[in-house]
Amino acid sequence: MSETVLEAGDIRARPELLQVADTVARDKGIERDEVLEAMEMAIQKAGRSKYGHEHDIRAHIDRKSGEIVLARYLEVVEAQENVENEITQLTLTDAQKKKPDAEIGEFIIDVLPPIDFGRIAVQTAKQVIVQKVREAERERQYGEYKDRIGEIVNGLVKRIEYNNVIVDLGRAEAVLRRDESIPREHFNNGDRMRAYIIDVRQEPRGPQIFLSRRHPLFMAALFKQEVPEIYDGVIEIKSVARDPGSRAKIAVLSHDSSIDPVGPCIGMRGSRVQAVVGELQGEKIDIIQWSPDPASFIVNALAPAEVAKVVLDEENNKIEVVVPDEQLSLAIGRRGQNVRLASQLSGWDIDILTEAEESERRQKEFQDRSRIFVEALDVDDVIAHLLVTEGFTAVEEVAYVPVDDLVDIEGFDEDIAAELQERARTFLTTREEELNVKRRELGVADEIAALPGVGATLMVALGEKGIKTRDDLADLSGDELLDIAPAKSMTLITANELIMAARAHWFENDPAPATPESETGSAPDQAPN
Numbered sequence: 001m002s003e004t005v006l007e008a009g010d011i012r013a014r015p016e017l018l019q020v021a022d023t024v025a026r027d028k029g030i031e032r033d034e035v036l037e038a039m040e041m042a043i044q045k046a047g048r049s050k051y052g053h054e055h056d057i058r059a060h061i062d063r064k065s066g067e068i069v070l071a072r073y074l075e076v077v078e079a080q081e082n083v084e085n086e087i088t089q090l091t092l093t094d095a096q097k098k099k100p101d102a103e104i105g106e107f108i109i110d111v112l113p114p115i116d117f118g119r120i121a122v123q124t125a126k127q128v129i130v131q132k133v134r135e136a137e138r139e140r141q142y143g144e145y146k147d148r149i150g151e152i153v154n155g156l157v158k159r160i161e162y163n164n165v166i167v168d169l170g171r172a173e174a175v176l177r178r179d180e181s182i183p184r185e186h187f188n189n190g191d192r193m194r195a196y197i198i199d200v201r202q203e204p205r206g207p208q209i210f211l212s213r214r215h216p217l218f219m220a221a222l223f224k225q226e227v228p229e230i231y232d233g234v235i236e237i238k239s240v241a242r243d244p245g246s247r248a249k250i251a252v253l254s255h256d257s258s259i260d261p262v263g264p265c266i267g268m269r270g271s272r273v274q275a276v277v278g279e280l281q282g283e284k285i286d287i288i289q290w291s292p293d294p295a296s297f298i299v300n301a302l303a304p305a306e307v308a309k310v311v312l313d314e315e316n317n318k319i320e321v322v323v324p325d326e327q328l329s330l331a332i333g334r335r336g337q338n339v340r341l342a343s344q345l346s347g348w349d350i351d352i353l354t355e356a357e358e359s360e361r362r363q364k365e366f367q368d369r370s371r372i373f374v375e376a377l378d379v380d381d382v383i384a385h386l387l388v389t390e391g392f393t394a395v396e397e398v399a400y401v402p403v404d405d406l407v408d409i410e411g412f413d414e415d416i417a418a419e420l421q422e423r424a425r426t427f428l429t430t431r432e433e434e435l436n437v438k439r440r441e442l443g444v445a446d447e448i449a450a451l452p453g454v455g456a457t458l459m460v461a462l463g464e465k466g467i468k469t470r471d472d473l474a475d476l477s478g479d480e481l482l483d484i485a486p487a488k489s490m491t492l493i494t495a496n497e498l499i500m501a502a503r504a505h506w507f508e509n510d511p512a513p514a515t516p517e518s519e520t521g522s523a524p525d526q527a528p529n
Helices: 015-028 032-051 092-098 119-145 216-226 262-266 268-279 294-301 325-332 334-346 355-377 381-389 395-400 403-407 414-441 456-464 470-474 478-484 492-507
Strands: 003-007 057-061 068-077 089-091 107-111 152-161 164-168 173-176 192-203 206-212 235-243 247-254 284-289 309-313 318-323 349-354
Touching: 015 032, 032 057, 032 068, 068 092, 089 092, 119 192, 119 206, 152 173, 152 216, 164 192, 173 192, 192 216, 216 235, 216 247, 216 268, 235 334, 247 262, 247 294, 247 334, 262 268, 262 284, 268 284, 284 294, 294 309, 294 318, 294 334, 318 325, 318 355, 325 334, 325 349, 334 349, 349 355, 355 381, 355 395, 355 414, 395 414, 403 414, 414 456, 470 492, 478 492
Parallel strands: 003 107, 068 089, 173 206, 247 284, 318 349
Antiparallel strands: 057 068, 068 107, 152 164, 152 192, 164 173, 192 206, 235 247, 309 318
16 A cells, blocks of 8 residues: 655654653653654644544654654545545545556545644643553553562552552552551551562553562562572472461471471571561461471471371361360460461361360260161170271171171181171161162152162162252252262262263263363262162
8 A cells, every 4th residue: 555745744853852752751661652653643633623533634753853744644546436435535536636646545645734733732632642651651561560470579658549558669550459468557658568469450440460468478479588598499388378467377398308498497596587577567477397298297287286196088188186185275276376277278177176075076986886786786785896996887897898807806706707797788688678668769760779889878868858860860069969968978079970970861972071170070989878
């Protein structure tokens, strides 16, 4: 697309424009061309105001001399029927009257005389320039900070707006919202602060940089600045948990066996950790050695409380911690703070019991299991207690373990072991028949019984909740099935797998049905009856 200049107006070099553009670009940290483009748009707007907004009027500032060219553009079209706008287009015949070799598609350019800017025009031009420069500055800010999420920045408090702190970072402004500041923390104009960039995003009013001083990774970043071993990667921060302004825990691991991970984080006479504590308004920090063994790590995480015993439940990601009676308040902490932070740090749900509570519960479980064996096997308390003491928890275990496991129990011989297994299997068979009768009375279809891992006990529980067909079961979520199933009879993974098995007939023509994202999991254990 060619352009032809037919007339020349009074064009004069204006080097002062280039000087202004250089100054603005340097002060705002943006490109010189962006400032000049803003000036061109302002001049162009003023030109259209004078000659008519319907005209295609454009302005150009020479990048070397600063001279301003204001011109009207007319597009050359083939014939009159192709003219869509008579003000901005002209036919090839008319164009050739002005320029004999004019071609379709090119522009005929009429250079216009210089504009004498009036007061209103000057104000309009100024507004356009300011707006365009501001937009360019915002784009520069976004480009500079969008990849700096997760960094600590230093700034000066510029002003307070609706309890949000506006921070001057030098080349940009950031916002520290009230809910991202440390409780009871107060700032005044001119205060210097350090904060953590949690987000940078484009908004209608321009790019916004959001800061935080309560984010757990803010503390981790502070330790990285204060401890060279963390900065160099010799010591790794594995996890952080904070109760902002009150207390925090940080787990560290050394990749060099000759270096203790905790000592360098504390520093000589506590100098390093105190520097972080001072920045966090006196927040108490527990530095804990990380361990790949969950039990050892949680024992460390609950410090300063002493732990007597831990019991892991990996399927449910829970852990029971037994502490001496006098250590209970210390382990829980004020308002549950210590155990809550330890749970956040480790990622495990922690249940704390005293030794007395744990003993009482263990005795109750012992009595409950003994009673089950007494009733199911028709034996006396002595035999039932022996079975529970040896670790048997259910009648199914007695029925199907190798007979040698029963013979090994002190006081048992092969005849007793065989008799116990026979009674256990008879009890299970009778119970299965009774439950099958009940589930048929409840209307639970045989198609559910055909699914893998579904026993009579589960079917009765489903029937009592109105789940009677395969489609009824398929419509459930894993959590819903887990709530219906007898306690401890299946895990969430097992529940999800059973539901997917129930849904299989929906996807018979689909080679690879997708497991819902909320219900994904690894292969399940077989669900007991």
